[in-house]
Amino acid sequence: MELTLHGGLGHAIAIDEGTQVGQARRTAQQLAAEIGFDESDGGRVALVTTELATNVLKHGRGGAIHLRGIRGRAARGIEVIAVDRGPGFNFSACLPDGFSTGGTQGIGLGAVVRQAQVMDVFSDHRGSVVMARMYPRHDAGGDIRFGISGSALHGEFFCGDDWALSIRDTLWSAMVVDGLGHGEAASIAARTAVEGFSANALGEPATLMAELHQSMTGTRGGAVALARIDTAQGTLRFAGIGNISATLVSPVATRGLASHPGIVGAQFRRAQAFDFGDIIGQLLIMHSDGVQSRWRLADYPGLFVRHPAVIAAVLHRDFNRNRDDATVMVIALERAHG
Numbered sequence: 001m002e003l004t005l006h007g008g009l010g011h012a013i014a015i016d017e018g019t020q021v022g023q024a025r026r027t028a029q030q031l032a033a034e035i036g037f038d039e040s041d042g043g044r045v046a047l048v049t050t051e052l053a054t055n056v057l058k059h060g061r062g063g064a065i066h067l068r069g070i071r072g073r074a075a076r077g078i079e080v081i082a083v084d085r086g087p088g089f090n091f092s093a094c095l096p097d098g099f100s101t102g103g104t105q106g107i108g109l110g111a112v113v114r115q116a117q118v119m120d121v122f123s124d125h126r127g128s129v130v131m132a133r134m135y136p137r138h139d140a141g142g143d144i145r146f147g148i149s150g151s152a153l154h155g156e157f158f159c160g161d162d163w164a165l166s167i168r169d170t171l172w173s174a175m176v177v178d179g180l181g182h183g184e185a186a187s188i189a190a191r192t193a194v195e196g197f198s199a200n201a202l203g204e205p206a207t208l209m210a211e212l213h214q215s216m217t218g219t220r221g222g223a224v225a226l227a228r229i230d231t232a233q234g235t236l237r238f239a240g241i242g243n244i245s246a247t248l249v250s251p252v253a254t255r256g257l258a259s260h261p262g263i264v265g266a267q268f269r270r271a272q273a274f275d276f277g278d279i280i281g282q283l284l285i286m287h288s289d290g291v292q293s294r295w296r297l298a299d300y301p302g303l304f305v306r307h308p309a310v311i312a313a314v315l316h317r318d319f320n321r322n323r324d325d326a327t328v329m330v331i332a333l334e335r336a337h338g
Contacts, residue, residue: 003071004198007162007190009150010068010079013053015060021053024065028080035069035076041136044115045078048132051111052082060084060128066149066313070133073142077117077135081149081313085127118143120307122314124300129313145334146174147309149316150327153182153290160186160222161288161327164194166201170232170336173201173208174329176244178288179222180263182325189219189265197226204228205239209264209271216265224264225286227257231336234280239273245293248276248333249283251304254297279333283308285315290326292319308332 011031013024028049032042049065056063063084070079109130113119116132123129133143144167152159160179165172177193179186196215200208205226212224223242229235240246240259248255257276262268283297283304295315297304303311308330320326 002166002168002202003073004164004166004201005071005144006164006198007148007194008068009152009159010066012151013065013067014062015053015056015065016062018057021050021057024053024067025050028067028078031067031069032078035078037078037136041134045080045134048112048115048134049080051109052080052130052132055109055130056082056084059089060086063127070144072135072144075135075139077133079309080132080134081309082130083127083313083317085317088123088125088128090123118307120310122300122303122306122310126318129310129317131307131309131313133309145308145332147307147312147330148327149309149312150325151316151320152325153323156183158182158184158187159325160190161290161325162187162190162194163327163329164197164201165331166198168202170230171202172229172231172331174227174229174284174286174331175224176286176288176327176329177222177224178242178244178290178325178327180220180266185220186222186325189216189222192216192219193222193224193264202228204273205237206271206273209239209241213264213268219265221263221265223259223288225259227284227286229279229284229331229333231280231334234278234335236276236279236284236333237273238276239271241268241271243289244286245289245291246284246286248279249285249297249304250281280335282333283311284331284333285311285328287315287328288324288326290321290324291316291328292321295319
């Protein structure tokens with residue numbers, strides 16, 4: 001079976017004062033209803049969102065809650081990510097019910113662990129990111145080990161960045177696109193790329209890039225990065241046009257993936273694909289130029305082994321230039337388990 005996940009920003013709710021906790025809860029409940037969660041599963045989503053938003057407000061000195069619909073291997077779900085720049089905390093110490101650093105009941109993280117099928121945390125002196133993914137209790141499929149974090153310039157409605165991910169058995173294909181400029185015209189260009197990708201998602205990257213060039217002609221065009229991954233063979237084929245940054249990260253080294261100059265849909269020369277082997281156990285990180293490229297995962301001890309959604313949120317938090325649309329995609333390159 002082939003799964004194709006399409007882009008989108010999701011919802012970002014600032015948490016700076018008490019009424020915003022309720023706003024986050026209501027947004028989460030609405031999203032759960034749209035996805036088709038029943039009352040019980042919707043209640044789980046509301047509880048987790050409330051607990052994480054409350055923690056951001058009381059312990060994280062304010063921050064944000066990010067909500068998006070996600071897709072597992074067998075069911076649709078909801079992802080809730082709490083991001084702050086507080087003093088950090090010891091996750092293991094905070095798990096037992098009754099522990100609190102703020103004079104409250106201290107049941108928040110324990111409740112989140114019980115309600116979410118997937119949860120992960122990274123916390124240090126720069127702040128904390130707490131991620132929870134929830135699928136229907138009666139139809140929980142396997143989690144897909146990838147993460148996405150993005151924002152539009154100045155909170156605009158339209159975002160010129162977009163992304164897509166397709167999986168069939170041991171083959172993965174991923175795309176990040178940055179429509180030229182920002183705003184509605186850039187968003188149309190990026191959405192056109194997503195539609196073109198979906199038509200031949202698992203095609204060879206160089207061939208697919210040429211197809212995207214044809215489909216994006218007449219739009220503003222944009223930068224595109226394509227990665228085709230074979231987890232059975234442990235190989236990756238990459239093609240890039242423009243300024244999407246792509247990096248393979250291992251526990252001991254990083255390796256940049258080369259893109260060529262140009263604008264897909266406008267000024268385009270034949271894309272050249274590059275092959276990489278022995279990729280299992282590494283991370284593929286791709287991001288638009290709204291994110292600074294000077295990050296080093298080694299500067300965040302322990303982050304490499306966290307869930308890709310947590311890694312994406314940390315990098316987006318700390319390296320967003322805040323003068324353009326910004327998107328980070330992280331994929332854990334793991335051997336398929338039959």
